[in-house]
Amino acid sequence: MVKVLRWTGYVLGVLLLLVLLAAAYIWFASSRMLNAKVEAKPEQLIPMEQASLEQGQHLLLTHACVECHGDNVQGRKFLEIPNVVTLYAPNLTWVAKRASDQQLAQAIRQGIGHKGEPLLVMPSESYQDLTDAEVSALIKAIRATPASGSATPARTVGPLGRIGVVNGAVKFAPEVIEEYAAAQAVDFGPKFAEGRHIAVTVCSGCHGPTLSGKEPEPGTVAPDLSVTGSYDLPTFTRLMRTGLPPDGRQLKMMTGVSQKAFRHFDDAEIAALHAYLVERAQKAR
Known part of the structure; x- marks a missing residue:
């Protein structure tokens, strides 16, 4: 009986070690992917003085930008799934003070944040087909919105979300863009x-x-x-x-x-x- 108990302890110990190693791998691998930097391509924009503010404000509404980013694009929590992810759409009036027109356009059409990070749940797969004039108009409308509110918290990815990141079930915007382009x-x-x-x-x-x-x-x-x-x-x-x-x-x-x-x-x-x-x-x- 003692021998059986001893071997049972060994097996349980090995299983626990494997679980800990798997958890550590998932944590470090997902962290590397979540913190990866993506090289953005240069965007073609029309001169801002030629961009239509009225068109940009119309696009902010019809293309559901305010639905995620909130009224006056001040940012809000728009997705929370326990143990998976909590996402805040950023306060675009704050982002606009720190990002260039190129960086804003890259976030819209390429799904890449102004710090070079791949975005999650950003509909760039659809927005990649916006025209240069439309993207310029959107940027003009964002910049015309008075800065207010505060910066939103960073995204939080839970254990199930991290598993999804590692196994490809949770996809970043640049990946989805490639699928849509095909x-x-x-x-x-x-x-x-x-x-x-x-x-x-x-x-x-x-x-x-x-x-x-x-x-x-x-x-x-x-x-x-x-x-x-x-x-x-x-x-x-x-x-x-x-x-x-x-x-x-x-x-x-x-x-x-x-x-x-x-x-x-x-x-x-x-x-x-x-x-x-x-x-x-x-x-x-």
Whole structure:
């Protein structure tokens, strides 16, 4: 009996050692990845005096920047999953005082922070297709917002999140950008270009690079947008402004983002997006 107990102790000791070694590896490997620096590419911007402040303020609303960064882009906590991650969207009025136009553009389109860090849950996979004029307009709008509030806390990644970082389940923005760049929504030519641009830079974040559906968060599936091909324009406009489909039910993500962001799209933009999605649905038949 003593011998059995002794060997049981040895086995448990070895298992404990392995667990500690695995935990140490995950901690150090994830820390290295979380603190890595990424080399950004130079951005092409138009002169700021030519950028449209009105357009930039419109993009801040329609592209859900204020939904994550808060009113007046002062920053807020926008994601908290126990033992996984706590993320604060930074106070952009503070960041703008420290970052150059190039660094702001790289954060928007490349998912790289002004200190060279890869960003988490930054929709640069969609924003990479914003035009030079649009990015310049966004930067102008951010800089035109009076600096207020305080700096937000740094991100906190818990043990489960660190495991996800190491095994690739949690991806940084530059990685997602590469995946989106390899698969794009179908181009139907100049007639539908405006609608496609809105779909790619706004809708693809939740519905995937080809708009064929995606699971943007665990347990929530954003459908293939061919479903909207059966909507007439008034029904689609109601969806965009209220987030409510024809049956009137609340949608987990769409209802909130529509009422905060998409309701700011004007009628012409909604009509252009609708025309593109209808054409896409018809061509898929």
